[in-house]
Amino acid sequence: MNSEDKIHQELDTEAKILLAAEKEFMLKGFAGARTTSIAEAAGVTHAMFHYYFRTKEKLFDRIITEKIELLKDALMKPVADMDLTLDEMIRNIIEGHLDFIAANPDLPRFIIGELSGNSERFALFLDKISTYAQIMISRMQEKIDSAVAEGLCCHIDARTLMMDIASLNIFPYLAAPIVNAALDNYMADADTFLEQRKKDNYATIMRKLKP
Amino acid sequence: MNSEDKIHQELDTEAKILLAAEKEFMLKGFAGARTTSIAEAAGVTHAMFHYYFRTKEKLFDRIITEKIELLKDALMKPVADMDLTLDEMIRNIIEGHLDFIAANPDLPRFIIGELSGNSERFALFLDKISTYAQIMISRMQEKIDSAVAEGLCCHIDARTLMMDIASLNIFPYLAAPIVNAALDNYMADADTFLEQRKKDNYATIMRKLKP
DNA sequence: ATTATCTATAGATCTATAGATAATGC
DNA sequence: ATTATCTATAGATCTATAGATAATGC
Numbered sequence: 001m002n003s004e005d006k007i008h009q010e011l012d013t014e015a016k017i018l019l020a021a022e023k024e025f026m027l028k029g030f031a032g033a034r035t036t037s038i039a040e041a042a043g044v045t046h047a048m049f050h051y052y053f054r055t056k057e058k059l060f061d062r063i064i065t066e067k068i069e070l071l072k073d074a075l076m077k078p079v080a081d082m083d084l085t086l087d088e089m090i091r092n093i094i095e096g097h098l099d100f101i102a103a104n105p106d107l108p109r110f111i112i113g114e115l116s117g118n119s120e121r122f123a124l125f126l127d128k129i130s131t132y133a134q135i136m137i138s139r140m141q142e143k144i145d146s147a148v149a150e151g152l153c154c155h156i157d158a159r160t161l162m163m164d165i166a167s168l169n170i171f172p173y174l175a176a177p178i179v180n181a182a183l184d185n186y187m188a189d190a191d192t193f194l195e196q197r198k199k200d201n202y203a204t205i206m207r208k209l210k211p
Numbered sequence: 212m213n214s215e216d217k218i219h220q221e222l223d224t225e226a227k228i229l230l231a232a233e234k235e236f237m238l239k240g241f242a243g244a245r246t247t248s249i250a251e252a253a254g255v256t257h258a259m260f261h262y263y264f265r266t267k268e269k270l271f272d273r274i275i276t277e278k279i280e281l282l283k284d285a286l287m288k289p290v291a292d293m294d295l296t297l298d299e300m301i302r303n304i305i306e307g308h309l310d311f312i313a314a315n316p317d318l319p320r321f322i323i324g325e326l327s328g329n330s331e332r333f334a335l336f337l338d339k340i341s342t343y344a345q346i347m348i349s350r351m352q353e354k355i356d357s358a359v360a361e362g363l364c365c366h367i368d369a370r371t372l373m374m375d376i377a378s379l380n381i382f383p384y385l386a387a388p389i390v391n392a393a394l395d396n397y398m399a400d401a402d403t404f405l406e407q408r409k410k411d412n413y414a415t416i417m418r419k420l421k422p
Numbered sequence: 423a424t425t426a427t428c429t430a431t432a433g434a435t436c437t438a439t440a441g442a443t444a445a446t447g448c
Numbered sequence: 449a450t451t452a453t454c455t456a457t458a459g460a461t462c463t464a465t466a467g468a469t470a471a472t473g474c
Contacts, residue, residue, distance in 0.1 A: 178337070
């Protein structure tokens with residue numbers, strides 16, 4: 001018996017379906033996911049899918065909502081403590097954000113692919129996330145402005161700074177399958193890569209911010 | 212009559228289907244695309260789809276192949292001329308790459324979403340692209356190494372440098388729909404954003420490379 | 423003759439539900 | 449009594465093809 005079977009034995013039917021659905025939806029998106037495959041992967045009959053979750057769409061929305069909650073926390077956490085210096089805050093953002101991505105490696109691709117401009121669920125996503133994004137940006141800007149006043153930092157739009165940080169943090173994980181296959185497993189050791197990337201990105205951003 | 216209808220009138224049936232299919236596949240991916248929708252968008256009967264292209268998969272593969280050719284050119288062009296300095300080559304890469312993305316704004320999301328590790332067509336993609344990616348990287352490394360020897364540049368792995376450049380260039384376009392909706396149309400003016408981004412990313416990378 | 427197009431429909435796949443049966447908690 | 453599960457199948461959707469008809473190029 002492998003460990004996956006073991007986990008399944010310990011969960012009830014509802015939890016098994018939820019787990020299998022999350023995996024299927026994350027990997028294949030709404031259109032690519034099959035409720036029959038989900039039931040099969042969960043090791044239950046297909047009727048159970050509908051018994052517990054009624055429709056494919058309802059379950060998908062539920063999983064999205066959970067993921068949005070995760071994202072919300074990841075956005076707000078590093079700007080919660082306003083007593084930090086800009087330098088410390090940036091380090092927090094980069095390290096916290098990278099830890100979050102490493103713990104949820106499929107999430108970036110899922111969000112980009114399933115919650116983009118042309119998607120059915122784009123509005124739902126925005127509705128739940130944009131307030132928090134704005135709060136995070138305005139706190140960042142505040143912190144930047146006072147650092148500028150003290151001559152510790154060059155002038156920069158917080159949105160640009162966050163775009164740069166997000167780019168350097170997220171993109172490698174989006175491109176990982178391609179990069180690893182094309183460039184000799186460049187990112188093969190996940191932990192080493194993660195820690196190295198924290199240092200690199202912090203250094204890149206700090207050099208960029210120098211007055 | 213709007214301009215789209217005009218274009219359609221000037222094209223033959225095959226070209227109309229191809230154009231509509233490209234759009235549908237780019238926006239919705241293979242699983243999300245519908246051959247009926249493609250035929251409808253092309254303004255022809257659904258049977259024509261199969262008459263000209265036999266199957267959904269055949270047409271999809273054809274469109275992928277075309278996109279891979281585009282990508283190949285975009286990879287090789289900036290490292291074609293080995294007489295340039297590292298500084299000039301980096302400027303070429305960043306500007307050429309950003310122009311390419313701006314001209315093909317849906318391509319990054321399509322590649323990340325449809326040609327990722329768990330995709331059916333991942334092998335086909337890699338087979339056609341990895342050789343070129345390796346050539347590009349080794350030329351970059353050569354150029355870096357001689358700049359390091361002259362004391363013009365700090366030591367860096369070409370793969371890391373390319374990862375940083377690709378991240379800073381591509382990610383904003385992947386996130387554009389979300390960012391624009393959440394942050395007050397930050398990237399609204401496409402041309403202004405593109406030119407600003409060229410300057411910003413060049414400056415970011417150059418500061419990073421300082422000895 | 424060959425190529426292009428249409429209508430109609432087969433065939434495959436997937437989501438969802440009906441209705442019967444078994445298990446569980448009071 | 450209520451909750452959970454199963455089998456069987458309806459219903460919807462999509463891809464693909466058959467076969468007839470019209471248009472085109474020699």
